[in-house]
Amino acid sequence: MWAMESRKRAEAIANGEKDSQFYDCSDDEVHPHVRGILESTGGHLYKAIKQTVAEYPIPGIRMSRSTHESSLLLDCGCNWGRWTFSAARNGFRSIGIDPSLHAVIAARQIRRSLKLPCTFVVGDCRYLPFSDAVFSHVFSYSVVQHFSRADAALAANDFAQVTASGGECMLQMPNFLGIRCLYHQAKRGFREGNNFDARYYSIAELKRLFEPFAPHVSLSVDGFFGLGIQSDDRKYMPRLSRLVIDASEFLRGVTSMFPPLIYLADSVYLHGKKI
16 A cells, blocks of 8 residues: 555656655756766766756767667666656657656656656666567666676666667776776775675676677777766866866777777776677
């Protein structure tokens, strides 16, 4: 009975009804949930702007609809929906899934403000509640790094299962040898993470993570000097942070001419093509 009542209450809030325990912001202000979680979901550069940013920082997603005739994308671990909204703006029919009820409620409220055609559900990325081969694209950013290695393999397996033949999985992960990644590992004595700690993978380990489920695996650079550094967010940042973004983008460009530089990137994308 309690579970059914909670579900009805959550649906009512998500559909616009007021509830004293959940803040529903107006269309012209940034949701307080986003301000509270922005540094965690975006990266260390967002600490300086999380209380002052006047709009939702939604960078362009690096996935193309051209790889599959369908355009249904699943964003695994969506939280407030940053990448789900990005996918919708890029022409995808996008669904975000997250285990946090509060995050999903916030995402649905923000969706109304942004007027984007997205769907958000509560669920676990390791046990996706969807039919096999239903999505043309599966995306996940700054999520699987917090899983144990066994759970990361479970998630990779589920990502591959729900991806249609010819579809694409794209997973952002931290690289063991990245400069800021090394700093964080040194702070904890290079021990393996516990609970929600980030886990760090070598390039070879990342390939092995996905190869059992999607044999055609490749990697690309997301950024240097930290996780979540996006050129599209440069306009929100103070001067020093803009310099970090510029340096990251410069090295990302150099990597296209000198591919081994990817071994020093902090954040990389793992691409898996479903046969």
